Amino acid sequence: MERGRLCIKWRQYDIFEPVAIEEVIKLLEQEYGSCQWQADRDPIDVLIGTILSQNTSDANSSSAFASLKASFDSWEAVASAPAERIAEVIKCGGLSQIKAARIKQVLKQIESEKGRITLDFLKSRTMTEAEDYLIRLPGVGHKTASCVLLFSLGKPSLPVDTHVFRVAKRLGLIGSKVSVEKAPGLLQKQIPPSKVYQFHVHMIEHGRRICRARQPHCHRCILRDICPSSRH
Numbered sequence: 001m002e003r004g005r006l007c008i009k010w011r012q013y014d015i016f017e018p019v020a021i022e023e024v025i026k027l028l029e030q031e032y033g034s035c036q037w038q039a040d041r042d043p044i045d046v047l048i049g050t051i052l053s054q055n056t057s058d059a060n061s062s063s064a065f066a067s068l069k070a071s072f073d074s075w076e077a078v079a080s081a082p083a084e085r086i087a088e089v090i091k092c093g094g095l096s097q098i099k100a101a102r103i104k105q106v107l108k109q110i111e112s113e114k115g116r117i118t119l120d121f122l123k124s125r126t127m128t129e130a131e132d133y134l135i136r137l138p139g140v141g142h143k144t145a146s147c148v149l150l151f152s153l154g155k156p157s158l159p160v161d162t163h164v165f166r167v168a169k170r171l172g173l174i175g176s177k178v179s180v181e182k183a184p185g186l187l188q189k190q191i192p193p194s195k196v197y198q199f200h201v202h203m204i205e206h207g208r209r210i211c212r213a214r215q216p217h218c219h220r221c222i223l224r225d226i227c228p229s230s231r232h
Contacts, residue, residue: 019171019172019173019226019227019228021173021187021190021191021199023226024171024173024199024223024226025191025195025198025199025202027222027223027226028198028199028202028203028206028222028223029198029202030222031202031206031222032201032202032205032206034198035197035198035201035202037154037194037197037198039150039151039152039153039154039155040152041151041152042152043118043119043120043122043148043152043153044075044107044110044117044118044119045065045152046147046148046151046152047106047119047134047137047140047144047147047148048065048068048075048103048106048107049061049065050143050144050147050148051099051102051103051106051139051140051144052064052065052068052090052093052099052103054095054099054144055094055095056093056094056095060092060093060094061093063092063093064089064090064091064092064093064096064099065090065093067089067090067092068086068089068090071089072089074117075107075117076107076111076116076117078103078104078107079104079107079108079111079117081104083097083100083101083104084100086100086103086104087099087100087101090103102138102139105137105138105139106137106138106139106140109137109138110137119134119148119152119153122134122148122153123153123154127149127155127156127157130145130149130153130155131145131146131149131157134148134149142181142184143159143160143161143184145157146158146159146160146184147159150196150197150200156188156193156194156196156197157184157188157196158184158187158188158191158196158199158200159184159200160180160183160184160187161204162207162213163203163204163206163207163208163211164183164187164200164203164204164207165180165183166207166211166213167203167206167207167211168183168187168203170211170216170227170228170229171223171226171227171228171229172227172228172229173186173187173190174186174187206221206223210222211223218230
């Protein structure tokens with residue numbers, strides 16, 4: 001298991017201690033409060049919403065999703081619509097042509113395999129089985145699958161977005177050369193299943209507010225005393 005390192009200067013020596021992910025979880029909860037895990041969103045909604053969120057802002061993806069839901073009566077209606085019509089509806093979300101084609105393909109495949117557009121059957125599957133099904137869908141990778149598993153199906157799969165990835169590296173919870181593809185597995189091994197949701201939410205919040213990509217606010221960071229990247 002990869003662990004981060006805390007470097008404490010003492011005279012001319014460097015003393016290294018591992019950064020425990022349990023301490024990170026505790027401090028972030030102290031800063032942002034506890035999170036109640038409520039996996040009550042429709043899996044198809046989360047799947048399509050996550051596709052729309054790729055390479056755009058939360059505001060743009062939310063607007064695109066709202067426009068899509070307002071323009072069609074059902075997911076079956078979206079699946080049967082021309083890709084050009086779907087692209088027009090979600091234009092505010094960016095990359096509309098690519099996302100429209102992907103959404104249509106995903107919905108058509110689920111409908112073809114299951115007779116209707118639903119992912120509720122995944123609730124009774126194991127996390128591995130559910131993830132395997134999701135990543136077989138066109139253009140669905142680990143992050144998108146993890147969002148569906150975590151936010152809709154009550155399964156402790158960790159989505160690693162740019163904020164989680166950046167903060168985890170700065171803390172040393174994963175190595176500096178670890179790829180974004182390998183990061184979820186390495187991090188998830190360290191996190192109690194019951195804390196996966198809270199860890200995900202808090203790491204995103206911390207990445208947005210404090211541990212920004214440029215000019216992180218280390219002086220305001222609750223993790224500064226255990227973070228090897230902190231600017232003391």
